[in-house]
Amino acid sequence: MTMQQLLTEKIVSRTAEVGVIGLGYVGLPLAVEFANAGFPVTGIDVQSSKVDKLNAGCSYVSDVPSNAVQRHLTSGRFRATTDFSSLATIDTVNIAVPTPLRKTKDPDMSYVVAAAEQVAAHIHPGMLVILESTTYPGTTEELLLPMFEKNGLKAGEDFFLCFSPERVDPGNPTYQTVNIPKVVGGVTAACTEIGSLFYSQALQKVVPVSSTGVAEMVKLLENTFRMINIGLVNEMALMCDSMGINVWEVIDAAATKPFGFMPFYPGPGLGGHCIPIDPFYLSWKTKQSGIEARFIELAGYINSHMPHFVVDKVQNALNDQSKPLRGSHVHVLGVAYKRDIDDVRESPALDVIHLLRKRGARVTFSDPYVHSIRVNGGDSIESSEETLRRDADCVVIVTDHAIFDYDGLVREARLIVDTRNALSGRNSPKIVRL
């Protein structure tokens, strides 16, 4: 029996031992889906606090209910550990560790390399390894494959290696890990085949592609598409502002066109672990072939300007009331990078707060999902009562959480700068829109 046949049997009978390295926003939901499908799952993370929480039946990812973790702990289908030696008996392993940027906007591959070194130390015949972390095209074949083949095992025969981009959208109630189509590409046809078979046991739709490079590029196309269209619409917002035109009304009317237009919305800047970061993985890689990713650089420039534009708006709105920004109390409503989630990674709210403070404003914030933040590596600021909106000279809506009482806000606040059109349909001279 070949290794492929052996692993196929284990996968189809759901006796394959599944491992997930990195139990964050991506890895934990994935681990739970495979446990839901009946596989025994071991989650491995370097943070013992996360591992302890999970083993105590407590989820820290809002899309994963604690009772799902508890159910799988009780049935024995899930356990978490910091011990990588478990990889020795694991049949499949998904790597979902962070891929941030360095300060220079170059990829920081240190987490992927550290996880891959652990896999390389325990790789054995019949193992399937799938990288899910977003990365530059070529990572799986150029970086991982040599690490895994260095002791003589051959990909596609002895072990199997794929890339499958993670497309999870935290906080999205309609699309979650289980029903987001899963693209998968292997370093050989056999790798793609077994990777597709594996995902099809737990997820609703699998989309095989011809190589790991294609699979890596799919994710970068998706995120670059969003980043550039957001950059375009942010630039439209700047243009509309200069002409006294309501950009939100323009977009809504344009979106009535039944073909050839897809609405994107302006805002205070990009946030999250994907859209502001991933396109720079692509531009870094293409630079090596002498191709400049001009759309990416331009959209990055416009998007990173938006927090400055928001702060100018606050300053102008206060000045119109004969108040200087310096010494004024500005309350930031919402600091998560998007609505109804608790994630502040790369959130534009952090830049807005930093810039407001730099210009001398006294800044407070409230966010029901975020208790404290650290701005520009400085002191930690605690979330204050939402009722501070009454005392503030200006409230800036940076994140439009559904839970906020917008009618109360319009009633009580003295001045509101709305960067998300959260107050759509409400008219008041105290509302200033982006």
Ligand SMILES: NC(=O)c1ccc[n+]([C@@H]2O[C@H](COP(=O)([O-])OP(=O)(O)OC[C@H]3O[C@@H](n4cnc5c(N)ncnc54)[C@H](O)[C@@H]3O)[C@@H](O)[C@H]2O)c1
């Ligand atoms: N969060 C999203 O919405 C999203 C969506 C699509 C793709 N992605 C991509 O998925 C990857 C993971 O993102 P995330 O949001 O889950 O990150 P995360 O920070 O929430 O989770 C990553 C986890 O990996 C752990 N970790 C770090 N180094 C490790 C190592 N060497 N071994 C084991 N564990 C390690 C961390 O402790 C953390 O728990 C990134 O490449 C990201 O770009 C994220």
